[in-house]
Amino acid sequence: MKWVKALQEITPYKPGRSIEDVIQHYGLKEVVKLASNENPYGCAPSVQEWINSASIHTEIYPDGFAASLRGKLAEKHGVDEGAILFGNGSDEIVTIISRALLGPDTNTVMAATTFPQYAHNAKIEGAEIREIPLTDNGQHDLDGFLQAIDEQTAVVWICNPNNPTGNLIPSDDLKSFLEKVPSDVLVVLDEAYFEYITDPGHVDSMTWLNQFSNISILRTFSKAYGLAAYRIGYAISDPTIITELNKVRNPFNNNSFALSVAEKAIEDEAFIEQCRALNHQQRERFKQYAQEKNIRLYDSETNFVLMEVPNDTDVASEKLLHDGLIVRSGNALGIPGFVRITIGSEEQNDKLFQAFDRLWMEG
Known part of the structure; x- marks a missing residue:
């Protein structure tokens, strides 16, 4: 072979x-x-009750646009419907981003140690991987990230809070970092654990979308929503970025039942x-x-x-x-x-x- x-x-x-x-x-x-x-x-009990009584037309393909869930998430986050990309878990979105932006003539910057799928997908695409060691207390070394970025850098991965250390980057530090990253470099803010944050000083990165057109915020239904079995993740970015990423996304990548369950879940905050x-x-x-x-x-x-x-x-x-x-x-x-x-x-x-x-x- x-x-x-x-x-x-x-x-x-x-x-x-x-x-x-x-x-x-x-x-x-x-x-x-x-x-x-x-x-x-x-x-949520309300979601489990819905699951027990739900019926799906198994012969019909899923809604490839995920229109109903898309509308509710757009309203929840105050964004345009065209700013949302759905994945079969946020893992698939990592794959989509890597396939769309990385190749042998590019490099990508990430922490060491962090979510391993960033490096895994970069290797498959043949990109150079630049891993910046965490600080002694497990934090991202954002100054080290900036030093590693050059003209061939296509994607920067920020897992926040970080997996596996759990550390949350102070919002002021992260915003200052974003202000220094070149506008043609996509910064992925992977926020799978966003719903568990209790730090009173944390600023929701969704409020930065109008200021930074080169960020992509990843969220998931697998963690706090308790829907890991259904594999629904999503990214929110400038619509022009989402348009390009949708060229890579497989059609019908989320099944009908999962989309319906996620839609029900966001009703029970x-x-x-x-x-x-x-x-x-x-x-x-x-x-x-x-x-x-x-x-x-x-x-x-x-x-x-x-x-x-x-x-x-x-x-x-x-x-x-x-x-x-x-x-x-x-x-x-x-x-x-x-x-x-x-x-x-x-x-x-x-x-x-x-x-x-x-x-x-x-x-």
Whole structure:
């Protein structure tokens, strides 16, 4: 086979262990999955009720324009309907952007470490990847980003809050950075965890769309909305950017049922507010636990934390599996010595803290 040369340097995405797999392998009765940053509270009850009663004409193709959901999101964010691009999860939008803008004669700038799909897609397109190390506290080095940008830079990726560290870039710093980026460079603000932010000083980047015509804001229904199974993500940009990206997007890339579920979900903002409050409450528990145990914990504005473990990260993750807890090893994320833990419910976190006590006692 005449495979694309870039594939020789890439390995397929390796998903974490499933609940069913861990139950069977370790002989457990109950397993808590805290590895993929899913919403432990599920989706809104109003959405679940709608799902149970919904009917879809299975023989009809989806609305390729996603008109109904598009209209509601445009109203929600105060943007033109032509400013929205839908993807099969925001992952697909990363692929669309990469395919539209990256190639062997371009480079792309991103943090190290950050969401791995940026680099993955850039490699496939043959672009040069310029990774700027995070600061000691896990923040983006925006000055380093500016130094790395040149005439061949096509895309800059900013994951905010960042995955896997959870750090939120101060709004003043980010806005100052955007003011210095050349106008022909697309800056992607990947905000998958936007709904979990509680920092009172944070400014919604949607308010910057009129000032910066070269930004693309990514959001998703997979996290706070609890709809990861339906794969609905979206980007909001200047309509001229969306027009070009739509040339790359596959038609009917979102299925009818998923579009309808997402449309129902945005009607229940009270559920999002409840999840944000519950998550913040439990996130504070992690901070308090780390302080009491003198364990290093990255500052997070997401629904996950990156927490220190006493030994090799894979070993620690394996021990936690024996306790019925699935977490993400930092070795797989490029941050050894830490595990990424989804912030669960109060009961789930109680179990996690008890297992962490044993982990540190055993060393």
